[in-house]
Amino acid sequence: TVTGVDLSPDQVRRARRRAVAVADRTEFVEGSVTDLPFPDEAFDAVYSIASLKHWPDPAVGLAECVRVLRTGGQLAVAEADRGCRYEDAAAFVARTPLPALLRPLFLVVFRTFVAGRSPDLDDLRSLAAALALSEVEVERVPGLPSIALRGRR
Secondary structure (H helix, E strand, O other), rough: OOOEEEHHHHHHHHHHHHHHHHHHEEEEEOOOOOEOOOOOOOOEEEEOOOOHHOOOOOHHHHHHHHHOOEEEEEEEEEEEOOOOOOOHHHHHHHHOOOHHHHHHHHHHHEEEEHHHHOOOOOHHHHHHHHOOEEEEEEEEEEEOOOOEEEEEE
C-alpha cells in the first residue's frame, strides 16, 4: 500500500479522487512533515519528490521521515538543485509540455522560484549528515536540475 501525506486538505481530497482505481491500495492523509501522524517505524520506505523546498524546517521534516521508517527502510528525497547548471535547467524546461513561446519565461521562473528556493548539494549533504541513516548517498541527478538523497535506516 501507498500512503500520501499533504498539508492541504484540498490536495488530499484531490489525490483521493484521482486514485479511485487503486483506492484499495492507497491512503491519503492530511498532515505536516514536521509532525507526521504515524507511529515510529511505520513504513518500509519514505519518498519525497520536489517538496523539501516547501517545508518550514527541512531538518525536522527529514528527521520525521527517518522516525517513521522501519529498521532497514529506505529514504529517498529528490529536489530541484539551487546550484544546477544552466544547461540542465534549460534542457528540463525544453522537455516541459508548454507552448514554445512560454519556455523562456518558465526557465526564469524555474531558476528563480523553484530551484532558487531549493537546497543545493552542500545544503542537502549537511541535512543528510544529521540523520540516523546508513548507506547515504547525496548527489546531483545527471542531466536534470535536481539533487537526490538516499539512505537506509
